[in-house]
Amino acid sequence: DALEAGFTKYTPSAGIQELRQAIAEKLANDNGLSYRAAQVIVSNGAKHSCYNAILATCQPGDEVIIPAPYWVSYPDMVRLAGAEPVFVPTSERNLWKMRAEDFENAMTPRTKMLIMNSPGNPTGSVYTREELQAIVDVAAEEDIYILSDEIYERLVYDDAKHVSIASLSKEAYDLTITVNGFSKSYAMTGWRLGYLAAPEAVARAVDSIQSHTTSNPSSFSQYGAVAALRGDQQPLADMREEFDMRRNYMFDRISKISNVTAVKPQGAFYVLVNISQLGLTSQNFADRLLSKANVAVVPGAAFGDDRTIRLSYATSLDVIKKGLDRFQDFCRTL
Known part of the structure; x- marks a missing residue:
């Protein structure tokens, strides 16, 4: 319908208002997160959203903590921003999950961000509310950003429950950049649409970065994403x-x-x-x-x-x- 209606022109760099509002409503209804549409930035896939978030918050010399095993792109995104990835090994014994004490032991005065991916690729691990809260408590002590990649949120099994980190507390909300998209839950891999929701200052910085790099994501894909969010689930x-x-x-x-x-x-x-x-x-x-x-x-x-x-x-x-x-x-x- 969007193609037939001629929606093939530029849109605002952060995405069309209708989609940003639909995402804000989804985050409120599904994740318990209160974001205004202005805090939502739509990008060319969740991977692009992750990279934008790192660029907006990290400088050369900063360190970014990444639990391992990790999604392959995280370290290079960090390096492209001039920052340094710091890896925290996990083990089968701990279900491939980083403990709060592991996070704390890896921190230095240069630590700027922690990247979390739950449910995780490649491990399939899902952090519990209690595990996430313990990690947030450590991050909050030093005002460390948390990039929460939640692209697999709809794919959880047995008694596991997905918990959005930013929903845990005001401290968590103020430090967390929530990333999600349409490739996994809606199988829209080729449509190239992801998004982040963040504190206002971070969202503005990401919007500026995107406006000077890729500009807006595909216009007609955005209308497809609105249909996905508001259609039969x-x-x-x-x-x-x-x-x-x-x-x-x-x-x-x-x-x-x-x-x-x-x-x-x-x-x-x-x-x-x-x-x-x-x-x-x-x-x-x-x-x-x-x-x-x-x-x-x-x-x-x-x-x-x-x-x-x-x-x-x-x-x-x-x-x-x-x-x-x-x-x-x-x-x-x-």
């Missing part, structure tokens, strides 16, 4: 149910393979598999698996953890079954 529940079925199948299969381990993911659509007992680096394992079994996985080295590889269940169950058959046979040869 049942397809999201149906999609989550399908992912849950695939998740259970994949984890059950992996649990029966000797010499590899995994934590059952509570969110997103990935399983992080620990292959350290097999004696190969993650890149070596991935290369050999591809050449010998025609199965593609992402080596954990890309996520800052060379003990692991990432599998995805964002594909059909038939493909998952075939891939896991080959994966299991390959592991038996090692």
